[in-house]
Amino acid sequence: MHDVAGKLLTIASRLGLDHIVGxxxxxxxxxxAFVYSNMPGFSEQVHFLSPSxxxxxxAVYFPNLVSQCLFVSxxxxxxxxxxxxxxxVAKPQLLVDSFVAEVNAWARHP
Numbered sequence: 001m002h003d004v005a006g007k008l009l010t011i012a013s014r015l016g017l018d019h020i021v022g023x024x025x026x027x028x029x030x031x032x033a034f035v036y037s038n039m040p041g042f043s044e045q046v047h048f049l050s051p052s053x054x055x056x057x058x059a060v061y062f063p064n065l066v067s068q069c070l071f072v073s074x075x076x077x078x079x080x081x082x083x084x085x086x087x088x089v090a091k092p093q094l095l096v097d098s099f100v101a102e103v104n105a106w107a108r109h110p
Contacts, residue, residue, distance in 0.1 A: 041074035 046055050059081055060070045067084035082099070089095055 041072050043073075043075065045075045 041058055047053055048055055055074075057077065058072050058074045058079055060072050060079075067088060068082065070081045072079045072081075080099075082096070084092065084095070086092060
């Protein structure tokens with residue numbers, strides 16, 4: 001169902017019906033404080049258009065109304081993206097620094 005909803009939102013946006021997309025996001029996400037995803041990616045290197053253009057990494061950001069924490073694995077690496085609203089998080093650098101500290105602590109003690 002989620003895939004169908006995503007396709008419908010894309011079609012609505014392409015048709016210039018952005019107000020419907022915004023209303024839908026408000027309806028879906030108004031009860032959520034945070035979105036988390038851990039999406040597995042390709043386990044081997046892929047190329048863009050031709051072998052002479054290898055993809056070095058992936059980053060994922062979704063235009064939502066709530067904060068997001070997304071992890072994507074690719075070719076033996078793990079990427080992380082965090083998006084939030086400055087009006088929601090008073091000290092965004094503290095959030096980033098705290099996350100980095102936790103990952104470093106985890107890496108020292110697997």
